Amino acid sequence: MRAQRLAKLDDLLNAGIKPYGHRVDDVCAAAEALAMFERSEEGAEGELRTRIAGRLMAVREMGKSIFADVRDQSGRLQVYAKKNVLGEDAFGLFKKLDIGDIISAEGSLFRTRMGEVTMKIETFDLLTKSLRPLPEKWHGLTDVEQRHRQRYLDLISNREVQELFQTRAAVVREIRNFLDERGFIEVETPMLQAIPGGAAARPFETYYAALDSAMYLRIAPELYLKRLLVGGFEKVYEINRNFRNEGLSRRHNPEFTMIEIYEAYSDCRGMMELVESLITTVAGRVLGTLEIQFEDETVINLQRPWRRVAYHDLVEERMGEDWFQVEDEERRKRGEKHGLHIPQGSSTAEATNEVFEKLIERTLIQPTFVTRLPAELVPLAKRCEDNPELVDVFELEIGGQEIAPGYSELNDPLEQRRRFEDQVQRVHGTAEEVSGRIDEDFLTAMEHGMPPAGGMGMGIDRLLMLLTGSPSIRDVILFPQMRPRQTPLDSNQK
RNA sequence: GCGCCCGUAGCUCAGUUGGCAGAGCAGCUGACUCUUAAUCAGCGGGUCGUAGGUUCGAGCCCUACCGGGCGUACCA
Numbered sequence: 001m002r003a004q005r006l007a008k009l010d011d012l013l014n015a016g017i018k019p020y021g022h023r024v025d026d027v028c029a030a031a032e033a034l035a036m037f038e039r040s041e042e043g044a045e046g047e048l049r050t051r052i053a054g055r056l057m058a059v060r061e062m063g064k065s066i067f068a069d070v071r072d073q074s075g076r077l078q079v080y081a082k083k084n085v086l087g088e089d090a091f092g093l094f095k096k097l098d099i100g101d102i103i104s105a106e107g108s109l110f111r112t113r114m115g116e117v118t119m120k121i122e123t124f125d126l127l128t129k130s131l132r133p134l135p136e137k138w139h140g141l142t143d144v145e146q147r148h149r150q151r152y153l154d155l156i157s158n159r160e161v162q163e164l165f166q167t168r169a170a171v172v173r174e175i176r177n178f179l180d181e182r183g184f185i186e187v188e189t190p191m192l193q194a195i196p197g198g199a200a201a202r203p204f205e206t207y208y209a210a211l212d213s214a215m216y217l218r219i220a221p222e223l224y225l226k227r228l229l230v231g232g233f234e235k236v237y238e239i240n241r242n243f244r245n246e247g248l249s250r251r252h253n254p255e256f257t258m259i260e261i262y263e264a265y266s267d268c269r270g271m272m273e274l275v276e277s278l279i280t281t282v283a284g285r286v287l288g289t290l291e292i293q294f295e296d297e298t299v300i301n302l303q304r305p306w307r308r309v310a311y312h313d314l315v316e317e318r319m320g321e322d323w324f325q326v327e328d329e330e331r332r333k334r335g336e337k338h339g340l341h342i343p344q345g346s347s348t349a350e351a352t353n354e355v356f357e358k359l360i361e362r363t364l365i366q367p368t369f370v371t372r373l374p375a376e377l378v379p380l381a382k383r384c385e386d387n388p389e390l391v392d393v394f395e396l397e398i399g400g401q402e403i404a405p406g407y408s409e410l411n412d413p414l415e416q417r418r419r420f421e422d423q424v425q426r427v428h429g430t431a432e433e434v435s436g437r438i439d440e441d442f443l444t445a446m447e448h449g450m451p452p453a454g455g456m457g458m459g460i461d462r463l464l465m466l467l468t469g470s471p472s473i474r475d476v477i478l479f480p481q482m483r484p485r486q487t488p489l490d491s492n493q494k
Numbered sequence: 495g496c497g498c499c500c501g502u503a504g505c506u507c508a509g510u511u512g513g514c515a516g517a518g519c520a521g522c523u524g525a526c527u528c529u530u531a532a533u534c535a536g537c538g539g540g541u542c543g544u545a546g547g548u549u550c551g552a553g554c555c556c557u558a559c560c561g562g563g564c565g566u567a568c569c570a
Contacts, residue, residue, distance in 0.1 A: 001504055001521060001539080062533085063526035082527065099520075113528050136505040136519050138531055143505085145562045157505090200570045246569050247495085353570085377570050405570090423570080472563095483561070 005131045008096065012129065017093070019129035024104045027053045031074035037109045037117045052077055052119065053104040053127065055156070056097055058137060066094060067118070070105065073162075078118040079105050085122060093126070099137075100130030148480050167286060168464050168476060172239065174282040175259060175460075184235040184261065189224035191217060191241065195439045198222030198380070200423070201244040204254075217243035220457070222380065223442045225262050226409065229453055230445045234264040239460065250472045251401065254481050257460040262409070266454035267382075268392045271406035272369050275396060275456055276304050279367075279403075283467060293469055294399050298365055300466070306367040308394075314360050314370060315352055324348065349374040364397035376426075379419040381407035382452075396458075399466050406456030413446035 012019045028036075028050040040048055054072035064083040069076050083091040097103065105124040112118050135141040140157040147154040147161075154161050176186065194213065196203040198220030208215045221238050228236050239259045246252060263270060280302050283290055290302040316323050319334055326334075331351045335342040340358055342351045352374065364370070372390045375383055381391035393407035410416050420438045464476040474480035 004521065058530075060529045060532050061526085062529060065527040065529080067529045067532085069530080078530070080528075084527080112530090114530075116528095116530075118528085133504045133520055138519065139506040141505070143501090143562085145501095146505095148562090153505095202569080244569070247567075249566090249569095250564080252569075373570090379570070426570095485561075 001133055002131055005098065005129070008098070009129055009131070011096075012126070015093075017126060019126060021104075021125055021127035024051070024053050024125075024127065026051055027104065029074035030054065030070065030072050030077035033077055033109060033119070034075070034117050037111075048109040049107065049122075050109065050119070051104060051106040052079075054102065056099055056101045056103060057134075059097070059099060061095065064091075068097075070103065078112075078116055079107070079124075080112075080118050080120045081124075082120065085120065086124075090124070094121075094124065097126065098130055098133075100132070100134045101126060102128035102130070145482075148474055149482055149485075151478055164468055164470070164476065165478060167468055170286045171282055171464060171467060172460065174285045175239070175278065178278050178281050179235075179237050179261065182235070184237050184263075185233065187225070187228060187233070187236050187238055188240065189221045189228075189238060191243075193218050195437050196220075197439045197442065199242075199244075202246060204243050204245045219244055220258070221260050222455070222457070223439055225260055225455070226450060226453075227442065227445045229262055229264055229409075230448055230450045234451075235262070237261040248481060250474075251462065251465075253461065253473050253477055256473070256477075258457055259460060260455065260457040262453055262455040264451040264453045267408040267452065268371070268394055268406060268454055271454040271456045272306075272308070272394055272396075274454075275404055275406060275458065276306055276367075279463070280304055287467060292467065294365065294466075295471075300366060300399060302367060302398075306369060306396075308369040308371055310372045311352075311356065311370050311374075312372065312390075315355055318360055319355055323352070347376075349376050353377065361397060361402070362400040365400055367396065367398045369394040369396055375419075376422070378405075378407060379423045380410055380416075382410045382412075401462060403462055403466065404456055404458035406454065409450070409453045409455045411446065411450040411452055413443055416446055417443055 009019055030052055033050050033052060036050070037048055052070060052072065054070040054077075056068055057071045057076070058069040060067040066081040068079050068081065070079050071077075081091060081094045086094065103124055103126055105119060105121045107119045107121040107123075109117055109119055135153055135157045141147055141150075141153050147158075151161075155165075179186070192206070192208070192215045194215060196216040196219045198218075199222070201219045203216040203219050206215050206217065207213075220242055221240065225236055225238060237259060239257065241255050242258045243255050244252075245254065248254070261271070261274065263274070266274075280290060283292070283302055292300040292302065294300045312324065319331075319338075323331065323334070328346070328348070328351070331348070332342045332344065332346070335351060335354065338355075338359055340354050342354055346354075356370075371392075371394045372384055372387075373393050373395070375381075375389055375391045378391045378393050381393045384390040384392045391407065393405065395402050396404040396406070410419070417438070420443075424438065461473050461476050464470065465473060468476060470476050
């Protein structure tokens with residue numbers, strides 16, 4: 001089929017027609033052309049001239065006249081090519097066009113007998129010859145692998161995909177608006193880091209030739225954003241990519257977009273207020289509703305205020321009032337009874353975390369702030385004033401998954417050092433060894449004095465999954481990570 | 495990494511118990527000057543993911559590998 005199209009390309013060149021055109025001025029969007037016609041009302045027939053440009057999506061040929069659908073980003077407009085209007089040569093050329101070609105067309109608008117607003121073409125140009133066929137017009141492209149590897153075909157074929165990514169852009173734009181309106185400034189911090197900090201994850205390693213040294217793609221921007229608090233910026237945020245060298249899943253892509261927000265003189269509660277307000281405002285502005293369909297039967301209601309509940313209370317509710325008092329062995333047994341595997345020698349916090357992640361998290365469908373987590377789980381957070389075993393943090397859960405963690409930031413440099421050292425000891429000898437290295441420059445910054453602050457992070461991709469009802473993170477990332485192919489995509493095309 | 499499922503024409507899909515690889519769309523030729531999943535007549539198009547094996551005979555059964563989906567593991 002490609003060979004046929006290449007032959008057509010030759011024919012065009014021989015006929016002196018350039019198959020790859022240039023700039024087109026005064027292009028009217030298809031949707032705008034339709035609206036213009038509706039506004040002008042009937043009687044104006046034939047008087048409304050305009051020019052459109054787009055891709056040929058369907059052709060209905062009927063002898064000496066042809067109807068075709070032209071699509072641009074705004075929508076679709078039917079065009080009508082008539083032999084006795086275009087003349088022999090131009091009509092002949094139009095007949096040669098393929099579905100998938102990109103053209104511009106100029107003519108007047110009218111309404112067909114079937115009632116569709118249509119452009120009667122007076123002149124047209126081939127702007128881009130397409131050498132490969134489009135996916136099927138009715139069923140579109142459904143093969144998941146191909147939709148991801150050749151997202152452009154998915155975008156052409158499946159209109160709602162384009163809309164989803166418009167929504168994604170709108171969400172990010174509204175997040176920026178919301179924060180900018182409140183005096184936050186957006187910053188950019190290093191993606192290439194000598195010591196990847198701010199989270200516990202295996203990093204991607206790379207090499208910087210000019211410095212002859214190993215570098216890592218960042219796993220979080222946290223330690224740099226805090227340096228900015230030291231520097232005197234009081235309200236900062238960054239929206240950018242993080243990279244984690246871990247498995248792929250429905251909820252995980254190795255590069256994902258994260259927003260982190262820091263506000264000096266605030267705390268955990270301040271951040272809960274902020275994120276509650278942020279998400280409801282953005283959802284309201286972009287979706288126009290705070291009720292979100294979730295997995296067909298359930299509706300998530302984002303109406304404020306959101307539930308706040310202590311981590312310990314949730315665990316006791318599920319595993320018994322005395323969960324934190326009993327012997328390790330008893331905890332292990334209770335876990336097994338619920339189908340959990342808790343290895344011998346697990347600490348109370350580890351066993352409890354297993355319970356939370358496996359049994360409780362997925363039940364938190366409506367927005368819920370889970371607060372007061374065990375200190376060893378969050379080394380960068382401040383301890384609760386009334387209980388040094390716990391840290392003053394929240395994990396926002398919506399739709400059964402973690403959307404955003406936040407906390408009162410630890411700003412005591414000496415304790416920060418101890419907490420880092422504890423962490424390094426815990427992960428010593430594992431794959432994350434490297435991420436356990438201590439960022440001394442960060443501790444130096446802290447010793448200069450970081451104001452008390454609240455901070456939070458939120459996975460943008462997961463927020464989009466929630467807001468768009470997408471079951472997989474790959475649905476909300478234009479080009480999700482795929483295993484490289486050994487054979488090119490078109491190896492079987494002749 | 496492990497488990498289950500999937501891979502047939504450019505796309506969407508059939509393919510019986512192991513017995514000549516099919517349809518629709520797209521493409522090509524022809525007819526048709528208001529069609530819209532246009533219609534009508536005809537034609538071309540295949541490394542059945544790859545490589546082995548079993549068999550007189552494999553799209554179908556077996557093994558390995560490649561790619562994908564879901565689950566699981568890793569992921570403060």
